[in-house]
Amino acid sequence: MTTYYQDEETRITSEAVWAGGRAYPLEELTRVWYQRGARSWRAVAGRGALTVGVLIPVALLGTGIVLALTLNLSLLNRILIAVGGGAAGFVVLPVIDVCFELFDRSYARGTRTHELWAEWRGTQVLLLRTRDALTFGRVYRALQRALERRVG
Numbered sequence: 001m002t003t004y005y006q007d008e009e010t011r012i013t014s015e016a017v018w019a020g021g022r023a024y025p026l027e028e029l030t031r032v033w034y035q036r037g038a039r040s041w042r043a044v045a046g047r048g049a050l051t052v053g054v055l056i057p058v059a060l061l062g063t064g065i066v067l068a069l070t071l072n073l074s075l076l077n078r079i080l081i082a083v084g085g086g087a088a089g090f091v092v093l094p095v096i097d098v099c100f101e102l103f104d105r106s107y108a109r110g111t112r113t114h115e116l117w118a119e120w121r122g123t124q125v126l127l128l129r130t131r132d133a134l135t136f137g138r139v140y141r142a143l144q145r146a147l148e149r150r151v152g
Contacts, residue, residue, distance in 0.1 A: 003148070005142030007135070010128055012142040014149055017118070019127040026150050030119045034140060037113030040131070047106050053099040057089035064088070108134045116140055 001016040011018040016025045064085015110133035118127055127143075130136050132143040 002146075005139055010139055012146050014146055017127060017143060017146075020125075022125075024118065024120050024125065024127070026146060028120055029147070030122075032116070032143060032147065034136075035115045035117065037115065040111050040113075043106060043109065043111040043131075047103065047111075050099045050103045050106065051145045054096055054103070057092050057096060060092070061085050061089040070105050107130065110136075116143070120148065 003011065004014070005012040009019070014026070016023045017029070018024075035135035062085070064082050067085070068082040071078070071081070073081070110131050112133075113129060113131050115126060116134065116136070116139060118125055118126040128136065128139055
């Protein structure tokens, strides 16, 4: 028996799919499909907030440069303002790293609910429901491989 995917809740082997506490033998699955749910605007708004967090250092640097060029000050004061804007940008640089990490995780989680369905003994059964796009992709590909090996 070959295991194609396994986590705490789902297991896909060359013989069956274990999901939701039940086992579904592959030879009894007549059809498999997926559905995407509605977009979560909360997740989209979270990404927007992270984008703003990433742009803060750039905005501070840009503001310092614009002020240095537009204010009627001595050259030394202009340089100090520009350097101060750049320094303020570098002070919040660790925030950018955290924002990028959270941004990556938000794409891994996705903005939609993904559902994996199968027809088993004439009944539609939900095998998986998750917002984690990476996990969904892994489970779906594992099930495809298992079904292809069964047929082929």
